[in-house]
Amino acid sequence: xxxxxQHPSWVICKSGTSVKIECRSLDFQATTMxxxxxxxxxxxxxxxTSNEGSKATYEQGVEKDKFLINHASLTLSTLTxxxxxxxxxxxxxxxxxxxxxxxxxQPQHFGDGTRLSIL
Amino acid sequence: xxxxxxxxxxxxxxxGAIASLNCTYSDRGSQSFFWYRQYSGKSPELIMFxxxxxxxxxxxxxxxxxxxxxxxxLLIRDSQPSDSATYLCAVRRSNYQLIWGAGTKxxxxx
Numbered sequence: 001x002x003x004x005x006q007h008p009s010w011v012i013c014k015s016g017t018s019v020k021i022e023c024r025s026l027d028f029q030a031t032t033m034x035x036x037x038x039x040x041x042x043x044x045x046x047x048x049t050s051n052e053g054s055k056a057t058y059e060q061g062v063e064k065d066k067f068l069i070n071h072a073s074l075t076l077s078t079l080t081x082x083x084x085x086x087x088x089x090x091x092x093x094x095x096x097x098x099x100x101x102x103x104x105x106q107p108q109h110f111g112d113g114t115r116l117s118i119l
Numbered sequence: 120x121x122x123x124x125x126x127x128x129x130x131x132x133x134x135g136a137i138a139s140l141n142c143t144y145s146d147r148g149s150q151s152f153f154w155y156r157q158y159s160g161k162s163p164e165l166i167m168f169x170x171x172x173x174x175x176x177x178x179x180x181x182x183x184x185x186x187x188x189x190x191x192x193l194l195i196r197d198s199q200p201s202d203s204a205t206y207l208c209a210v211r212r213s214n215y216q217l218i219w220g221a222g223t224k225x226x227x228x229x
Contacts (some may be wrong), residue, residue: 006162043221044163044207093162105151105170105211113162 003027004096006111014119015086021079021114023094029074030096034108035067038091050077084118090113120145123210125220136227138195140206145189148213152184152191155207157222163207167193171193198227 003026011019016040023033033050048069049057056069068080077096081088092115095108124143132138140154151170155163169175169182169191181194191210195202208220 044215045180045218046219091160107151107153107165108209108217109165110155110162 002096002098002109004094004109008114009112010115010117012119013084016083016112017118019081019084019116021081021094021116022091023077023079023096023111025075025096027034028096028098030098031076032075032097032104033077034095034097035069035077035079036093036095038093040069040091044093049075049081049114052077058071081116085114086118089116089118121221122146122209122218123220125206125208125223127221128224129226130223131226131228132198134198134200136198138202138225138227140193140195140208140223140225141190142163142192142208142210143187144209144210144218146212147183147186147199149186149188149189149210150213150215151211153209153211153217154180154191154193155209156202156204157174157207158204163166164204195225200227200229203227204214 005024007022029054035047036044047062050069050071052071059065071077093113095110097108098106122145153168154166157163165225167182169184173183179196205222205224207222211217
């Protein structure tokens with residue numbers, strides 16, 4: 001149980017392109033999903049918390065107009081990197097949590113991640 | 120002082136021995152504690168979680184929590200080369216925010 005699917009696994013595209021990444025909870029409903037970014041040999045960095053039916057909560061220093069998050073259903077959240085540039089190249093990982101909302105003590109389950117390379 | 124601290128390692132352990140990974144945290148009101156394993160180039164995978172003081176065992180893994188001393192540890196018995204990875208400690212604070220440690224790199228030597 002608690003399977004999270006993330007697509008695509010790899011994206012290589014030109015500078016200026018917008019890229020959409022999907023995160024789906026396959027066998028449970030997730031009112032809250034999370035988006036992380038990880039640079040090589042560095043720790044996970046939380047970018048934003050995605051709440052079903054409401055606006056995402058972004059961490060300090062993360063541009064909400066650059067990283068658009070939509071959580072339109074209980075099983076799908078999307079992250080769109082708009083007008084991507086080489087410095088946006090990174091490993092993007094989503095996670096979802098069982099239970100209701102941010103106050104659940106349940107663990108987060110991660111998707112397989114998306115490796116984004118901007119040329 | 121970081122909110123969640125882990126020794127970055129690498130921690131080198133012979134195959135078949137017990138690997139002991141430690142994590143300390145600063146928020147005394149923290150409620151939930153999680154251990155994840157992350158292989159190079161992959162996303163984190165949940166190993167165990169623990170909410171109450173004491174030990175929790177699952178196969179070769181044991182999580183130990185001591186809230187008075189504010190540390191949580193992960194023991195891996197009969198270590199295998201496939202256990203070589205970075206182990207991430209995550210702590211849910213009293214305000215429900217999840218704070219991640221930077222991870223300990225574990226190397227199991229055959």
